[in-house]
Amino acid sequence: MADAEPQDIQAAAAGEDNTGIERAVRLAQRRKWLTRLAILVAAVALVYALWYFLVGRNHVSTDNAYVNAEMAQVTPLIPGQAVEVRVRDTQAVRRGDILVVLDRSDQQIAIAQAQAGLAEARRRFRQNVATNASLSAQVQARGADITAAQARLMAARAEFDKARIDLQRRQALSGNGAVSGEELTEARKSYDSAQAQLAQARAAIAQAQSTRTAAQGQFEANDALVRGSSEDTDPAVRAARARLDAAELDLARTTIRAPIDGTVTRRQIQLGQRVAQGTPIMAIVPLHKVFIDANFKERQLRRVRVGMPATATADIYGGSVTYHGRVAGIAGGTGASMALIPAQNATGNWIKVVQRLPVRIELDPREVAANPLRVGLSMEVEIDISGR
Numbered sequence: 001m002a003d004a005e006p007q008d009i010q011a012a013a014a015g016e017d018n019t020g021i022e023r024a025v026r027l028a029q030r031r032k033w034l035t036r037l038a039i040l041v042a043a044v045a046l047v048y049a050l051w052y053f054l055v056g057r058n059h060v061s062t063d064n065a066y067v068n069a070e071m072a073q074v075t076p077l078i079p080g081q082a083v084e085v086r087v088r089d090t091q092a093v094r095r096g097d098i099l100v101v102l103d104r105s106d107q108q109i110a111i112a113q114a115q116a117g118l119a120e121a122r123r124r125f126r127q128n129v130a131t132n133a134s135l136s137a138q139v140q141a142r143g144a145d146i147t148a149a150q151a152r153l154m155a156a157r158a159e160f161d162k163a164r165i166d167l168q169r170r171q172a173l174s175g176n177g178a179v180s181g182e183e184l185t186e187a188r189k190s191y192d193s194a195q196a197q198l199a200q201a202r203a204a205i206a207q208a209q210s211t212r213t214a215a216q217g218q219f220e221a222n223d224a225l226v227r228g229s230s231e232d233t234d235p236a237v238r239a240a241r242a243r244l245d246a247a248e249l250d251l252a253r254t255t256i257r258a259p260i261d262g263t264v265t266r267r268q269i270q271l272g273q274r275v276a277q278g279t280p281i282m283a284i285v286p287l288h289k290v291f292i293d294a295n296f297k298e299r300q301l302r303r304v305r306v307g308m309p310a311t312a313t314a315d316i317y318g319g320s321v322t323y324h325g326r327v328a329g330i331a332g333g334t335g336a337s338m339a340l341i342p343a344q345n346a347t348g349n350w351i352k353v354v355q356r357l358p359v360r361i362e363l364d365p366r367e368v369a370a371n372p373l374r375v376g377l378s379m380e381v382e383i384d385i386s387g388r
Contacts, residue, residue, distance in 0.1 A: 058386035060304065064356065065294035065379040072260045072284045074099060077253045081274045089267050093258040093284065100256040100269060100281065107251040114244035121240040128226050135218050142212030149208045153201035163194035262286040290373050292361040294381040295335060297354050303385040310361050315378045321371045323363050327383060331358040
């Protein structure tokens with residue numbers, strides 16, 4: 001028993017030494033891996049710092065971006081029933097292609113009425129010209145009537161003077177009996193008759209002057225309708241021509257054509273449907289002129305300026321296709337401020353929310369033609385703000 005105790009003590013001491021050595025080894029390995037990890041973290045931090053100072057701080061990016069386009073709304077300018085619908089959704093069309101044909105019956109009737117109105121206006125102008133010549137002749141005739149009446153007045157005045165002198169002579173001789181009473185009575189009768197004829201001649205002149213004034217007024221009123229005008233420049237003719245042009249324009253508008261090149265979308269008209277004026281019946285998207293509306297955070301836009309280069313990738317193609325473009329403009333208000341119901345922040349429970357501002361990115365048309373985009377597709381956009 002006494003011999004066994006030293007051996008146990010030696011074995012225990014050896015075990016303790018082995019445990020200490022293993023612990024030291026583990027601590028050394030841990031320090032080694034921690035050192036390596038620290039070096040790796042430092043290297044990553046250094047690489048990130050270099051990337052940030054050389055590249056990252058000169059770029060801003062967002063994945064809150066979508067494809068958009070200036071779509072053309074197709075609306076009929078006149079009401080009517082669709083008798084032909086020549087396009088379908090997703091169909092590509094060129095500017096001027098016929099999209100829809102409306103019924104033309106009403107417009108053709110309106111054209112016939114306008115043509116009749118124009119012919120009537122032309123005939124009325126020619127009638128006014130002829131009437132003008134007739135009224136001018138009447139004015140001249142009334143002037144001749146006045147001259148004749150003045151001649152008759154002069155004759156009546158001469159007859160009156162003669163009758164007055166004869167009456168005065170006979171009245172002077174009637175006192176000594178040289179003139180009979182019958183002769184004196186006849187002289188008085190002649191004087192009264194000459195006086196009546198003189199008054200009648202004066203009235204005839206006044207009547208002739210009044211008639212001439214009336215004829216002159218009619219002539220001037222009619223002349224005002226044709227003075228300085230020809231058959232083509234007459235206001236009534238031009239108004240009738242304008243009504244005819246409007247009717248012809250309405251007839252042309254029964255054929256609805258594509259206003260731009262693009263792809264038909266949201267077709268809302270069917271054959272036989274009656275459409276109202278100004279009601280949207282379809283839209284045309286110009287896929288060759290799409291752009292990107294990228295919504296950047298307000299802090300990202302401190303150095304963004306119009307004209308800066310940008311790159312974009314589309315989720316539909318992934319990172320294999322990169323689009324290049326430039327900043328075309330920055331919106332005048334945030335999305336929240338331009339919403340249908342803007343946010344009301346004047347409350348006691350207000351929480352600051354980082355706002356986003358739409359930035360328009362115009363793309364290279366050749367790249368868009370090679371890899372077409374559609375309105376609404378998600379994009380990732382990066383803007384180079386280095387100023388190079």
